[in-house]
Amino acid sequence: MHQTTIIDIAKALCISKSTVSRALTGHPNVNAKTRDRILDMAAQVDYQRNQLAISLLTNRTSTVGIMVPEFISFFFPKVIIGAQEELARSGYNVVICHSNESYETEVANAKALLASRIDGLIVSHTKETRNFDHFRSFQRKGIPVVFFNRVCEDMDVSKVTVDDYHGAFQAVEHLIQTGRRRIAHLSGPDTLMNSRSRLAGYHDALTKHGLPIAPELIISYDLNLDKANIYVNHLLNLPNPPDALFTINDPTALEALSVAKRRGLCVPDELAIVGFSDDPVSALIEPGLTTVSQPVHELGQQAAQVLLRQLLTEDNTFVAERVVLPTKLIIRGSTVQTSTNSY
Amino acid sequence: MHQTTIIDIAKALCISKSTVSRALTGHPNVNAKTRDRILDMAAQVDYQRNQLAISLLTNRTSTVGIMVPEFISFFFPKVIIGAQEELARSGYNVVICHSNESYETEVANAKALLASRIDGLIVSHTKETRNFDHFRSFQRKGIPVVFFNRVCEDMDVSKVTVDDYHGAFQAVEHLIQTGRRRIAHLSGPDTLMNSRSRLAGYHDALTKHGLPIAPELIISYDLNLDKANIYVNHLLNLPNPPDALFTINDPTALEALSVAKRRGLCVPDELAIVGFSDDPVSALIEPGLTTVSQPVHELGQQAAQVLLRQLLTEDNTFVAERVVLPTKLIIRGSTVQTSTNSY
DNA sequence: CTGTTAGCGCGTTCAC
DNA sequence: GTGAACGCGCTAACAG
Numbered sequence: 193m194h195q196t197t198i199i200d201i202a203k204a205l206c207i208s209k210s211t212v213s214r215a216l217t218g219h220p221n222v223n224a225k226t227r228d229r230i231l232d233m234a235a236q237v238d239y240q241r242n243q244l245a246i247s248l249l250t251n252r253t254s255t256v257g258i259m260v261p262e263f264i265s266f267f268f269p270k271v272i273i274g275a276q277e278e279l280a281r282s283g284y285n286v287v288i289c290h291s292n293e294s295y296e297t298e299v300a301n302a303k304a305l306l307a308s309r310i311d312g313l314i315v316s317h318t319k320e321t322r323n324f325d326h327f328r329s330f331q332r333k334g335i336p337v338v339f340f341n342r343v344c345e346d347m348d349v350s351k352v353t354v355d356d357y358h359g360a361f362q363a364v365e366h367l368i369q370t371g372r373r374r375i376a377h378l379s380g381p382d383t384l385m386n387s388r389s390r391l392a393g394y395h396d397a398l399t400k401h402g403l404p405i406a407p408e409l410i411i412s413y414d415l416n417l418d419k420a421n422i423y424v425n426h427l428l429n430l431p432n433p434p435d436a437l438f439t440i441n442d443p444t445a446l447e448a449l450s451v452a453k454r455r456g457l458c459v460p461d462e463l464a465i466v467g468f469s470d471d472p473v474s475a476l477i478e479p480g481l482t483t484v485s486q487p488v489h490e491l492g493q494q495a496a497q498v499l500l501r502q503l504l505t506e507d508n509t510f511v512a513e514r515v516v517l518p519t520k521l522i523i524r525g526s527t528v529q530t531s532t533n534s535y
Numbered sequence: 536m537h538q539t540t541i542i543d544i545a546k547a548l549c550i551s552k553s554t555v556s557r558a559l560t561g562h563p564n565v566n567a568k569t570r571d572r573i574l575d576m577a578a579q580v581d582y583q584r585n586q587l588a589i590s591l592l593t594n595r596t597s598t599v600g601i602m603v604p605e606f607i608s609f610f611f612p613k614v615i616i617g618a619q620e621e622l623a624r625s626g627y628n629v630v631i632c633h634s635n636e637s638y639e640t641e642v643a644n645a646k647a648l649l650a651s652r653i654d655g656l657i658v659s660h661t662k663e664t665r666n667f668d669h670f671r672s673f674q675r676k677g678i679p680v681v682f683f684n685r686v687c688e689d690m691d692v693s694k695v696t697v698d699d700y701h702g703a704f705q706a707v708e709h710l711i712q713t714g715r716r717r718i719a720h721l722s723g724p725d726t727l728m729n730s731r732s733r734l735a736g737y738h739d740a741l742t743k744h745g746l747p748i749a750p751e752l753i754i755s756y757d758l759n760l761d762k763a764n765i766y767v768n769h770l771l772n773l774p775n776p777p778d779a780l781f782t783i784n785d786p787t788a789l790e791a792l793s794v795a796k797r798r799g800l801c802v803p804d805e806l807a808i809v810g811f812s813d814d815p816v817s818a819l820i821e822p823g824l825t826t827v828s829q830p831v832h833e834l835g836q837q838a839a840q841v842l843l844r845q846l847l848t849e850d851n852t853f854v855a856e857r858v859v860l861p862t863k864l865i866i867r868g869s870t871v872q873t874s875t876n877s878y
Numbered sequence: 879c880t881g882t883t884a885g886c887g888c889g890t891t892c893a894c
Numbered sequence: 895g896t897g898a899a900c901g902c903g904c905t906a907a908c909a910g
Contacts, residue, residue: 198887210889217888249888
């Protein structure tokens, strides 16, 4: 099937394709009457410009790639929407990829994005990623890269995150201030910098308040939810079990809450639980989940803005930016007994 | 910034670009030695083929567009993943668009997808869409379109849905069989065919069991969750309020559950509630939400498979397919008193 | 086995 | 104002 081109329009009107091109792009030097005839004909044949040809010519696609490890949780879709709104405002299209937490898929996606000549990349890497050469390719070719959420420390590119360290610190301090003394931490894989930052915050909060670091209370896991309940049960089976649990994210905390319920444990009295990210579910369940909320939409906006600034910088004078957004502790029933049960 | 091309490689090796092209595409007629030199050089300069040029040449992008009204809920992302897996297997890339439930955005996205010369489109339209000309453009240009979930009745294209009618029928029948007699329905906008089908199922289930249709118990709304609680409260304030509520989707049902709790109503005894889609949250809250589950992942797979079949049909012999997947009623505490409270 | 040529659709010179 | 010619990067047909 043949899509109508400017040549088709030119032939139909017995004029040159240059004139058609000029009329269609709004060039001033076109006779008003011929312009109208061209525009009419274009509408009549439902002409759509071939972006491929234009991109090949201009060496710009006006397309930005966004790659995330998954988009089943609320988090990444919301970031994507924030970024997309911002990019659309500046005339950029977006292609979304998800690596499905697989390093190989991530590399394959990166190659495909490179081949499709995107103008920039916004990315949060997989939990498996240790080698970042596939992202360095973009840098070498002069295509701006912005990391968000899960960032690569070793690359000199812009990075947008929340203050994971402080969020975790606050969460643990809240547990200490409400009387907990044996606080466990179900952490993420150490490939993720945000996981390491949250662990550091946990660590320092305990230290600040003179509590010992108990290695048996710190478990790092691969975020595979099926395993979360194994680890929670393991912690609760310890001879000296924890009285509180701080988890890497909300899904893990919800899993822990469910395990606690099944074991007949009273939350928050016997076990307090704090998550991270303020998943919408956390406000709906009972007891509500205390959690560290992050400005998710803004995360996407900021990532897009940083990228746009770099895209607008003609020469190579752009220096990588580092944006850190604030977190906020949301206190709910999983750490503090609520006065009334609304049900 | 210049991206390396086959010409750069050709020059560096003092050979013609055709030979480079042949070596890179795996053409057999290349001397093994020169092939190795070319491949080495390509790896060394981190050559990435320019997909734009190839697409322009072949008039195929190997890219499929997927447009959805939103992707904050679990539903659309899961459909997209199902479709993407299937399409990737056949070597197709995917660009994801969301129209944000805005007709204008949908039209703009359609134009952009047309300009970027996608090979096919998988789409669920917005709740505002009454005019489908922007989708007919694809059809006219020979680009296959597959609707899913929210389908356009008037277009002769493939459609993949679940059995909304039967799912709703079963849900309402379940309410009747558990003793409810005044069953309300919070329905979606009548622009959505799945909403109309569910309403019809509700209607026929009542009729089959000799129950009257009470117009005051049927409310159609625009899916804007902020308004859901207004309508639920309105229903519960009626002189003769409903003893059960069947909603167009789970978020609406969850909102209703929350309103019932706030009013001190006992669910399921004083008000039974049934949703649609089996949102993951529905299993987590208390009481659990009875709901009509749909095979979400399979919905995406099927949509992709139908599209792929059409993409493979060379001539215009392809006839539009109509796929209807089964639904399944999941019974939980919001309609049937559960024996134990696990907490 | 390899080089030359043409052309995909478009915008952009440069003449006229 | 308008048309002819060129080239973006690549593959495919045709010669050699």
